[in-house]
Amino acid sequence: MTDSLPHLSTEFFTWLWWASEHGGGRIDVDGEEIILWVDDRLAFRLPSEDASRAVLTGADTARAAEAKAALAAGKVIKEVRLRLQWADREYGFTLKGTGLDVGGLVLPALPEDGDEQDRLMVRMEAIEALWAVLGALYRQFAEVRTQSAWTDEVVPAVHAWLAGEA
Amino acid sequence: MGFLKGRLTFRRYRVLDPLPDDFRDRFEQAFTDHAFREKSTISKGEETVGWVRSDNLLETDFSNRDKWLYTHYAMAAMRMDKKVLPTPLVRAMVEKRIEEWCEENGRAKAPASVRTDIRLNIENDMLARTLPTVKVVNFCWNLPEGWVLFENTSDRVNDRFRTLVRNSFGVGLEPFSPLDFLVETPELVDPLAAAGMTIMSGGGR
Numbered sequence: 001m002t003d004s005l006p007h008l009s010t011e012f013f014t015w016l017w018w019a020s021e022h023g024g025g026r027i028d029v030d031g032e033e034i035i036l037w038v039d040d041r042l043a044f045r046l047p048s049e050d051a052s053r054a055v056l057t058g059a060d061t062a063r064a065a066e067a068k069a070a071l072a073a074g075k076v077i078k079e080v081r082l083r084l085q086w087a088d089r090e091y092g093f094t095l096k097g098t099g100l101d102v103g104g105l106v107l108p109a110l111p112e113d114g115d116e117q118d119r120l121m122v123r124m125e126a127i128e129a130l131w132a133v134l135g136a137l138y139r140q141f142a143e144v145r146t147q148s149a150w151t152d153e154v155v156p157a158v159h160a161w162l163a164g165e166a
Numbered sequence: 167m168g169f170l171k172g173r174l175t176f177r178r179y180r181v182l183d184p185l186p187d188d189f190r191d192r193f194e195q196a197f198t199d200h201a202f203r204e205k206s207t208i209s210k211g212e213e214t215v216g217w218v219r220s221d222n223l224l225e226t227d228f229s230n231r232d233k234w235l236y237t238h239y240a241m242a243a244m245r246m247d248k249k250v251l252p253t254p255l256v257r258a259m260v261e262k263r264i265e266e267w268c269e270e271n272g273r274a275k276a277p278a279s280v281r282t283d284i285r286l287n288i289e290n291d292m293l294a295r296t297l298p299t300v301k302v303v304n305f306c307w308n309l310p311e312g313w314v315l316f317e318n319t320s321d322r323v324n325d326r327f328r329t330l331v332r333n334s335f336g337v338g339l340e341p342f343s344p345l346d347f348l349v350e351t352p353e354l355v356d357p358l359a360a361a362g363m364t365i366m367s368g369g370g371r
Contacts, residue, residue, distance in 0.1 A: 005359060007362075007363040007364075008358065008359075008361070009222070009347075011346060011363075011366075014345065014366055015212065027304050047363065071365060071366055071367065072366075072367050074365070074366075074367040076366075096319070097319070098343075098344045099177065099178070099329065099341045099343060099344070100178075100342065100344055101175075101177050101319040102174070102176055102177075102178075103175045103319065104173050104174075104175060105173060105174040105175065106173055107174075114237070116170060116240055117236045117237065119171075119238075120169060120170055120236050120239060120241065120306070121237065123169060123237070124169070124306065124308070124332060125173070125283070126237060129317070131178075134347070135188075135347040138344050139345040139347060139348060139350075139351055139354070142347075142348055142354045142358050143351075143354065145358060145361060146354055146357040146358050146361065153286070154189075154365070155364060158366055159366075160367070162367075166276075
């Protein structure tokens with residue numbers, strides 16, 4: 001299970017962006033509601049290249065006309081900065097690349113008492129909780145991506161969204 | 167100190183090989199055998215790589231396990247030292263020295279062998295007086311579950327890390343694949359891996 005195709009990650013990023021906009025940011029993950037939104041950075045590349053061709057930063061990046069225009073022009077998402085909330089936790093992080101490298105991860109406020117070992121346990125537990133949610137989101141993406149609903153419903157909906165019709 | 171505070175940037179790995187029962191002893195020995203050691207001489211562009219403790223990049227004593235083993239996590243750092251010379255300064259010094267040689271020897275032009283000797287002498291002299299650039303990258307290894315977080319996403323640095331892990335601990339690391347999320351739904355893996363690229367710009371599949 002080691003051969004991850006690059007386009008799957010870019011499609012996952014696009015699906016996250018679209019799903020967060022489509023559902024007002026609320027996504028059901030294994031029976032629990034999370035709130036997800038694209039934060040202040042989107043980087044695009046051409047499908048055949050690795051270098052970034054467009055980088056958008058700043059407030060409301062997800063709703064910037066330039067962001068949708070980049071996707072509509074055939075570019076794919078190389079990096080996306082996300083904010084994720086559930087229960088009393090909020091994370092900020094950038095996902096990038098084929099293997100979902102994580103950048104600039106800001107963890108929720110965590111207890112700072114205890115020794116080094118205690119702090120490491122708490123922080124690693126928080127990272128694992130985030131990874132579990134990302135895994136659940138990826139499984140949702142994989143389920144829809146492997147069904148006819150992808151071509152029949154999701155892709156047309158994304159096209160309409162890019163065209164400003166949804 | 168590494169994973170203990172601040173923002174985190176990392177690449178995740180799966181550990182490919184099982185750990186032996188006596189992994190604590192073996193890890194201590196491996197850290198010690200492959201600890202970072204400063205070289206008395208380091209040539210231009212050469213990298214010196216080895217393990218240091220996460221609490222201080224000068225600490226290479228791994229005999230106290232409380233300093234690198236935290237219940238089921240092993241945490242340490244890879245240190246990479248490299249000496250880089252300022253190219254414009256080296257070039258200017260070489261040209262100046264060559265001019266002096268030509269004047270001293272009454273020649274209009276220095277032979278290639280002389281130019282090479284001058285350049286090497288200047289480079290070696292400067293290398294001896296130059297401090298290395300030091301890079302320290304932490305990792306955290308969940309031992310029972312077999313995954314590792316490495317605090318860097320550069321392919322070159324990650325390649326050095328995987329090589330050092332292989333040479334030190336005798337285990338391989340595989341970069342995380344999103345398909346690893348599908349362990350509990352293996353029926354999705356093949357169809358997903360076979361799915362072609364979707365054209366999102368309009369009208370594609």
